Amino acid sequence: MTATLAPPPRSKPKPAKRLRAFGRRWWHQLTAMRTALLLLLALALAAIPGSTFPQRSISAPDVAAYYDQHPDLAPWLDRVWAFDVYTSPWFSAIYLLLMVSLVGCILPRLGLHWKALRAKVPDAPRRMSILPYHRTLAVEANQSLARAVLKQRRWRTTVREAEDGTVTISAEKGQLRETGNLLFHSSVIFMLVGVALGSLMSWYGNRILSEDKSYCNNLQQYDEYGLGAWVDETGLPQFCVTLDDFDAEFTNGGPTAYDAAISYEAAGEEGEYALEVNHPLNIDGTNVFLIGHGYTPVVTYTDRYGQTQTLHQEFLAMDAAMNSEGAFKFPDANVDPATGTVDENAEVGFDAVFVPTFDDSTAMLLGTNPELENPVLALTAYTGDLGLADGRPESVYAINEAQIASGNLEQVNDEVEVIGVGDSMTLPDGSSLTFDGVEQYAVLQVRHDPGGPVVLAGAILLLGGLLPALAVRRRRFWIRWNPDGTVETAGLNRNDYDGLDEECDELTAAIAPGHEPPQASSSDESIGSQQ
Template sequence: MVSISRRAWRQLTSMRTALVLLFLLAVAAIPGSVLPQRNVSPEKVRQYLQDNTEWGPTLDRFFFFDVYASPWFSAIYLLLFTSLVGCLVPRFRSHLVAMLRKPPAAPARFSRLPASAEDLPAAPAADVVAALRRRRFRTVVRTPSDGVTEISAEKGYLKETGNLVFHFALLSLLIGVAYGSWFGWHGNRLLIQGQDFAFCNTLLNYDEHALGAQVGEGDLPRFCLRMDKFAATYLDNGQPVTYKADITATQHGRSSTHVLQVNDPLRLDGANVSLLGHGYAPVLRYTDKYGKTHENVSAFLPKDGMLTSDGVATFPDVNLNPSTGTRDEKSQIGFSGVYLPTLPSDPSVSSSAFPAEKDPRLMLQPYRGVLGFDAGAPLSVYTLDQRQIDAKRLSKFGEPFMLKPGEKGTLPDGTTVEFVRTEQWISISIRHDPGQPIVLVGASALLVGLLGSLTGKRRRVFFRITPTGMSAGGLPRGDYPGFAEEFAAIVAAVTPAAPVPSQMAQTDVKEVV
């Protein structure tokens, strides 16, 4: 059992296994880039599931919309972390020992080395050492016998150092991401324009949220946000150019205004606020059969690039008899609608011609019955309860109609609904990630380590000085095509008074293990 465990550990901590796990981690992250993720855009996940009813739920069952919180992604992540630690610690120890150890003694015959020079004029050992140190070689002088001086020098530990820095930086990236996952948090919120829809940072106010394992609700920073104005510009083909939202943020008893844009987050104390998307919220005013008016503002979700949006507006508290104070629960009213910011030239096309509000229209289908709010089951604010419709407790009430802003529509019972106006809304992501500084340092160190690993060339040179002359040999410790030229330059530098002998070997440099 011990031997099996030892072999399994060696296999796990091998560099080959680490590379395989790194490749698997990259492959496992692909769905997180291709498919919408709940922690970034829950409305897109909801729309994706509605558009792909056959295999969308299967993907959801296997966490393809929560890739980075899935068990299989976490398993690969932890295995890679363990593999890197088990691989790098012995390598670091060996590299540290190699750097502190003196260069090895010179071999007996330099002619067997990839580069060598014989019968050179003798030079003082101090001059040879000085020339090598000017080239940043680590040197050691030995005197194995009378009259003979051997000089060993080596250089190029930057390659292995860079290699280790690269892999430790990769390890720090994993640590930073894990630290941010444990002590960070994030939430998404759809924020409608206006004072009535101001948002304060509590869990109940989020549409979607996730807390790290070590974060509680009391750890969230206290601030409030209000959107005062939103402006967008588009190209002629409808492609957005700019999204700008004027935000009032209140924190620590002080209010300040900011301009929130895409890729330009608002940085608060303890959280960053990012702009993700934009849409419209129609304002409807319903007048019931007793003459009482009720106003509703409901965000409609875009379903294409031209911001053709659909949603619902519900009025559960209408038709209250003022004389008896009772209400017929089966007289609740709901509207399923499609909003077109710009009416197309062909009325049969049920999609907007442009994302800005040039000629807006709101198509509504009235429903009457029991909306299902009192059933105790969770309901979506973007669709009517299909269970109530299937059970015929909620049914269509009249024909659909289309309204301009300011127009009214009349229902079969004489009640009316008015399309008052639209409000703008934005979807924001609020996030705190304490692992970001670690990831930033790790990413910078990763680039530095990669540069050192690619440019460093480890090599050794030896000189043997006797009373009658001097010989030299060179040994690259890896693939280094330019070593022969460097070796010739070193020999020429230590023997300036004499040309380099013709006997100098100019053989191709090969790796010697």
């Protein structure tokens, strides 16, 4: 009886080796192009809540309004960062994974492409007749002429001589296609990095600035602003800007030019600048843009005690003709000068529409000309409590509708009253509002975006890589001088390329002048069609 020896038990791999194998396997999965495409799709889906729900970084008041409208749902959404999507952990995780996947996918391809550019062109197969293009020359071809022709047409060549006397010239063209592919994919990384820098380190502020008015660069003086997650408001550059003069030109009812003469002070430096659209002023790495224009009606209110208040109030344009809407609010009106008593129910407000060019020959209030040819104000007066004392933020461009609906504000005039420059509107209590004139204002945007140049570089790489990736075709061409005196040429396309035969025929005719290559045999065509 023969004893059967059991095989020795296999030793389990060491934990370190198993961990390395596990990490290598998942690294290959993460850096696969398929994974990068899935992560790109996931990033697009993850950005949907950012455009669906208001974002704190863009407009905190909109988030507060959403809380008021949905008091039960909003806290739950806030727990999953629905109001801070682009700085949320889950969005950042997808973003980082996508960047790692793209870098891990592109870097190995860059190494392989660099080696391919420096390597010799592969030799032709022993049987050149199996290639899609194959010709046997009827006359002798000159080797020096062949090299000169290929070099002149920018083919990368390698010459080989065998021991039996066979000489082969291998030529290749179209490596720029892979270069374009790598540039295109690298541009995505640049754009992702640029967008991330812009989201984390950029900031902006919008300011409506009337003529002869100034403001300094701090958040309290901006009408609207946004800060990146890594921006500290105390670190903003210190400068002040004054709008000295503004001029707007119109043609056929549309603006053709905005010119703002401004002066500025920054870090002990003073200067003047002619600010125009798309020609920003750069101060300490921060750009000041001119992005809009509007009108500032100037009015004087005289209350029942004869006390006057002059107000310069910017109005917001409603259409291309610069018909604008706004409001005049006088919370300190009708204070008894003898006692100093403030009557909260004697506050005055005016809801107004400003028309730059009013045509009194028609029944229409709104004009069609944005230039100041016949400016008027259409006024609706209210008295009572404006609601400014409760501390809640409200628009400076409209009367509080909640106060009107609650009865705290009452409309004084039954019909809208239209007044021109120099005219006055008199209220039943004897107070009046006088339309003194119109000023112009410029809408300025101050922006610092360190990610902008990186995104621009990515866009340039994208365009620079897309053209060769789509237009260039990789192909190879061989010429072989056999010991028996025959000369063969062959070609191979590495991509779909319908003009391979024509190009190879042209090369063959150039290296063997006076020779007309015969058409490929049926056997050659059938073999070549299978490659």
